[in-house]
Each structure stands twice: as C-alpha cells, then as structure tokens.
Amino acid sequence: MNLKECYEALGGDYEDVLGRLRTEKLVQKFVLKFLNDKSYELLCKSLETGDYEEAFRASHTIKGVCQNLSFTRLYESSHQLTEALRAGWSEEAAGLAERVKADYGRTAAAISEFQKGLEG
C-alpha cells in the first residue's frame, strides 16, 4: 500500500495535501504522526465525562489537523461535530460524535496498514 492508496482508503485528498506540503516524504511523516496525536483521546474522554467545552476544542483540533492533512472524510464529520458542539450538547451532536469515531477508526486503520506496509 502506498501513500496515495492510503489516502484513498481513509477518504483524503492526496493531490491537495501534496500541493501544500510539496513532498511525499513530508506528507508521509505527518500522516504517520497523526496516530500519535492525542486530540482524539481527549475528545473521547471529554465526551465521556460530559465536558462538552473541552470536547468542542478537541473536535476543533481534529478538524484543524484533518484540514492540514487533507483527510477530507474525517474533516467533514469532525467539522459538523464542532459546529454542533459549538451550541452545546444535543442529540445531533451525539450522532455526529459516533460518526467521528467511525471515521477516525477507518482513518487510523488505513494509516496503521500503511505503516505496516512500510515496516514489512
């Protein structure tokens, strides 16, 4: 699996990110770092504890990272969650949070696979 395939798998825009970050090496470096980013954990934790302000910020950060990395799919769902959480907790936000979790799962899985391919 190469980086472009990885982007296809996680629903991202490879051309876009390459356009901005210029080299594949750089993109690969940041994509791999995405797995270490703590924002997702923070989001899950704050949603559990009901700290929706913190959840909003975490979701906002995920959105920002996704924009930088052109992870379009996760960007969409995290963006919607951010907007929903801006107004506080709601049924809608709950649904969107589930979507973000699912999208994050797929994104993380794709990156993990890509990483394995590199190591293997």
Added chain:
Amino acid sequence: MKNRITRFLITSAAAISVLCLVVFSFLAYYMNKQSGDTITAVGTIYMTGMNDRISMHFRTTIEMRLTQVEELVEEYPPEGSGRDGQGLAYGAKARGFNHLASCSGDGRFEMFFGSPVKVTDPEPFLQSIQNNEKKIAVGTDEDGNHLILMAVPAGYDMSDGQKSKALVAGLSVDYIKDILSLDENNTLVYSHIIRKDGSFVIRSAGAFRDTYFHRIRELFTEMGADDAERCVKELQSAMEENRDYSSILELGTERRHLYCAKLPYSEWYLVTVMPYGTLDATVGQLNDQWGYMVAGSCGVVLAALLLVFLRYFGLNKQQLAALEDARKEAVAANKAKSEFLSNMSHDIRTPMNAIVGMTAIASANLEDGERVRNCLRKITMSSKHLLGLINDVLDMSKIESGKMTLNMEQVSLREVMDSIVNIVQPQVKAKNQQFEVQIYDIAAENVYCDSVRLNQVLLNLLSNAIKFTPDGGLIIIAMYQEESPLGDGYVRNHIIVEDTGIGMSETFRKRVFESFVREDNARVNKTEGTGLGMAITKYIVDAMKGSIEVTSQQGKGTRFHVTLEMEKADVEEVDMILPDWNMLVVDDDQLLCESTVASLLDIGIKAEWTQDGESALELVRQRRREHRDFQIILLDWKLPGIDGIETARRINKILNGDIPIILISAYDWNDIEKEAKEAGISGFISKPLFKSTLFYGLRQHMGWREKAKEEETQQAGALEGYRVLLAEDNELNWEIASELLSEEGLKLDWAEDGRACVDMFVRSQPGYYDAILMDIRMPVMNGYEAARAIRELDREDKDVPIIAMTADAFSEDIKKCLECGMNAHVAKPIDIKEVSRILMKYINMR
C-alpha cells in the same frame, strides 16, 4: 365560539335590561306610594291644625262676645243702673249687638232693644239658662233673619215682676260667618257648624241640604262613592262620644279631609272639609315628574348599557377578526417557510449546475490542459458563490433581524462581472437566451465593496431575469460609472439588469422586495425560487446605502436599476501599456464599441470600430490595399448578418491568417471553441470588456510575457530570517506549520497554548519576534485572550503583528479576531502563499 359569545352578550344584555326596568318600576311605584302617604300624613296634620285654629277662633270670638255680655251685666247690674234698661241697650249697641233681651227660666224674652227673637232650638238653651250656664244658640228675629244668641246668667226684673234668668244678646249669623271665614269662596277650606243630628247651624256657601248628613250622602252619590253611610255613622258616633273626628273621604278620584270637633258653650260641632285636590295635583305632578325622572334615568342607564354591550360586542368582533387574521398570517408564514425550504434548492442549484457542467466538460477533455484549467477556474468561481449562497441562507435569520454586516474589501469589478457572467452562462445557454454584457465608462475598476454581497445582488437579478424570461428572450446586464456626489474618492456605479421576460403586475412590483414573495399566477408557479432573492437583494443594496429601482410591464419585460456609491480603491495599477498597434473592433453594440475603443486608447492601442461583419470585411480589404493591415482584430461572436466566426473565416481568407483574430463574447468559449479554432480564430476574450480584461487578454496574443509571474518568483525567500512565534496547541499542526514556514526561511518558536505564548513573548527581548501566528482554540488561554493580553502589555513591541490562524471562517470569528487586536486572519489549512503574503504585508508595514 363566535356564536356563543354573541348569544351570551345578547342574553345578558336582555337580562340586565329587564332587571333595570323592574328595579326602576319598583322604585317609581314605591316612591309614588310613599309620597302619597306622606302627603296624607301632612294633610292630616295640616287639617287638624286648621280645625283647631278655626274652633279656637270660634271659641275666642264667642268667649269675647260672652264676656262683653257679662261686662254689660257688671256695668249695668240688675239692682243698679240696669234697672231702667236704657243703659243696657246703649252699652249693647255700643258693643255691636243687634238685639238685647232678658230671658226668663221658661224661655220668655223681654227685649231691651231690637226686634223680638226666638230661639230655634229652645230645649238645650233653656236647660242651660236654668243651670245658670253661659250659652250660645241660634235664633230668628221677626223677619226670619238668623241670629246668634248669647246668654249670660243675670237676674233682671221682668215685666211679670220675676227675675230673669239670663241676659241674651243677639248678633247676625253673618258675623260668625265672617269671623270664621265660613263664607269665603276663595278659600279651599270650608266649614259648617252642625248639630248632633246633622242639621246645619251655620252653613257655608253651597250647602243647600237640610242636614250635613244629607249633604254627605248627596256628595258621595254625586262623586260615585258608595260608603256614605259608613262615613255618616262614624261621624255620628264620634259626636255622641264627644270626640274629635278626622277622616279622609275617598270621593272617586277626589280625596277630601273631613274634621269634626265639638264647639264650646253649645251642642254644636264644627265640620271642616278640605279638598286634597290641590295637594293631590301637586303630589300628582311630583309623582309624574318622579315618574318621568325614573323613566328617563332608566332609559339613560339602559342606553348606556346597550352602548357598552354594543361596544363590547364590536370589540369582541374586532378581536375575533384580529385573531383570525393572526391565524391566517401564521398559516401563510408557515406555508411560506415550508415553500421556502422546498424551493431553497433552486438558488443553490444554479452555481451547482455550473460546477456539474464544468466537471463534465473537464472530464471529457482531460488531455486538454488549457481547457481543464478553464473549467476548474469556473468551478472554483461557482463553488465560491455556492458557499456564499449557503452562508446567505444561514444568514437569513440575521438579515431578518437586521444584523447583517458588510465585509468591505478591495474588489475588482472586472472579477465580479467575470465570475457572474461565468456563473450564468450555462443557464442562459440552457434556455437558448440571448445574453448581452455592456460595460462602458468605467472610471475605477477597483473599488471597496463586499464582493460576496455584490455578487449575490447581481446573481439574484440575473438568475431572476433568466428564470422569468422565456426561451429565446434577451437578457442584458449593463454597468457604467459616473461621478459620485460624495466626492473624488468615490464613484457612482450603475448596474442595469434588463430582460424581455414575462414582467410583473403593478401590485406585485410594489411587493417584489418582500420576503417569501413570488407572484402567484400560473406562469410563475412553474418557475422555482426561494422567494428570498429579491428581499436579500433589497436588503444588501440598502445596507450598501444604494438604491434599487424596478420598472416592469407585464408581458414585455423587467428592468432593475441598481445605483451604488463605492469608494475607489487606490491600487497601484500595473502600468498597462501595450504597443501602439492598429486594431479593429467589431461589435453590433455602438456603445460597447466606443467604450472599448476608449479603453484601448488608454492602454496605448489605436483602434477603429464597426458594427457588422460586412463592413468589417470591407475595412480589412481597404487596409490591405493601403498596405497597412490591422495588427489585431476583436470580433463579436453574435453579429447581424454574417456572424463572428464566418467573418473571421473570410478575414483569414483575405489576410492568409497573418494576424490574430480574437473573439469577444459573453457566451461560453468552450461551446464555440472548436468551431472558432477551425475558422482560424486565435483567442477569446470574455465580455465584459474592462480595461484590464483587454490588457491581459490582448497581452498574450502580443507575445508578452507575464511580468507578474517573475515578480512572484522573486518574492520567494523574502521572509528569510524573520522570527515568528507560533501558538498552536496541537503538535501535529505545529510540525506541519513549522515545516512549511521554515521552507520560507522563517525562524519559528512554538508556544503550546495562549498562556505560553504570552509568557514567551513577555520573556523575549523587545523586537525579538517579528510576528505572532495565533491559533484560536487552545486550552488554558485561547487566542482571543492571548491577543488581548499581549496588546495590554507595557512593551514597545506590543503592537507586534498578530495573525489568527483558525479553521473557522465565519465572518463573526474574523470580526472577533480583529476586535481582540489581531491584525489579520488566515484560514486553515495553512496556505503557505497566503500566510507568507500576509506576514510580508504586516512585517513590512512596521
């Protein structure tokens, strides 16, 4: 509901009216009776008093007379001077007596003077004299005149040698009558003096009967009353018992008060009768008045009540009507909103169509890089507009609550017109409409304006024109400028959108700028729309302090005229000069030709113009003959007679394809490109033809390199060595930013939140950092607070450029950033060019 209230009102009004009538009637009846009773009581008191007075008067008079007789006896005693009788007679005469006699115990009279008298009823008289009592009686003289006789015990010598029992003096009855005023006709009260058996002693005028009892009976019969006997009996028994008697005689309609009292020194009774007539009349009048008053008050109260009820009824009706109106309004509003939701897709679909269409064209021509680029450019424009529209729909609530704000920025009218023409082209094409763009007299291409809103206004007007113009119709958008009354720094822009569509009715024309309004007729219902477009348009134009006018004629077309004052942007315009080549402009619109030639002259080109293909060919031939060919030809696509492409073909035949021929059109180049290229047309310039459009459009065909590109490359590395503090809580984002910005030669320091950023800035040497890039959403302290904190520091470099970087691109966020003292805002994801440009701008500004 309505009926129930009406019924309740009517019922209660009726009930209250009846109650009112009953209460007032009772009041009238009660007062009537009460006043009658009072009058009776007053009458009785008055009568009694009257009778007392009369009998007192009678008593006083009689006693006075009796005293006079006694005086006579004292003055002329029987054993003294009274013996001869002369003195007595003299004394009696002097006291006004008519007769004087001595009377023996058996009733024999011996006259001292006056004619002989006879007692009418001698029995009680004699009895009283024999008892030596004072007494009065009635009698007659020889002529039958009635007399009052007064007897006082006295023993005068009689002719038979006996002593008399009493001295009797006589007076005419008239005297008593006068005294008692018994005969007065002008008094309402009349009195009689009667005996026990009812016979009259003294009768007042009008009493002709023998006895008073007869008279009563007669009177009762006369007046139609029937209890005469009862009255007589009561009177008789009262006289028997020597009581005073007082009674009210009800004589039919008339009432009389009868009072009977015993008179002293006699067996007589004084009967006084007083008719209630006058009193009754007065009382009756009072009662009548009272009655009228009551009836009047009753009427007034009823009228007032009725008025109140009617008013209430009216109010109630109004209220119900208002309620009904409100309900209808709510229903209409609801309907309008739901229609809005279902129709909203249309405005969104317009740019979407452009995107879809261009995507299709691009996919079909993947190998043609130029074409794909062109498509992508248009897709970008449409996407931008689509985003703007979606924002507008979200902003609708703001517009309605009047909170919309304008983002004034430098705008190129050329770009605005280009983008708008590009967006509407597919629609115009789909409906086979003719589309004309007229630009002339443009003094300032770059102005300050809210480009998104201006776009919105133009697109609303144009898409409406397209929507309501049938296939094959004509749509014109025109823009021209003139001097602004606001001064040299401003320019007045006229934008006219005209169509030959269905037009609108006069009534609708007046409402066209209201929300959710679409003309309600069969023709329009086929056309989709949100009904918000014109309201938004009007609102925006108002917010820009401009004006919008509409003229329309049903079936003929509509014309919108927008006038906006805009501030000129003082841009350093690239020195737009082209070689002074000879040029020919061919367009059927004279105004456009003249304006274009004027613009061309500005950029150094001498041009001629003509209005159709044939004359253009003629000119070309002429020049060829003169060996001074045109060096470039601008050719409109739609021309009268032979069209632009055919003209180009023929020109190329004449000139052997020596010179570039450029097509100008408001239509989409992609549609005609193939045909045009085959005809030997070398390029295309899209209308509207601004000066810059002409400059950039012509430049490529004149083999000019783009100077601007060189400038751009020169800029790389311009940020070399500057130090920037970057506040960003996310490590990954930081690394990316750091990586990208380091490429530009920037030195970056990382602060992981707002607090750290402020601290690092505080610890640094003044002037150490050239700028701060600030994320907004950070833990501990967010970007807004951090920016504020830095601005409040006591440092000479507290005005360091702070540029916000955030994923929020809402205008409020941008506004808030600026409010917190930040200089500018860039949206994520980081666009290194944009960030560099802004950093450059603010660093250089210091």
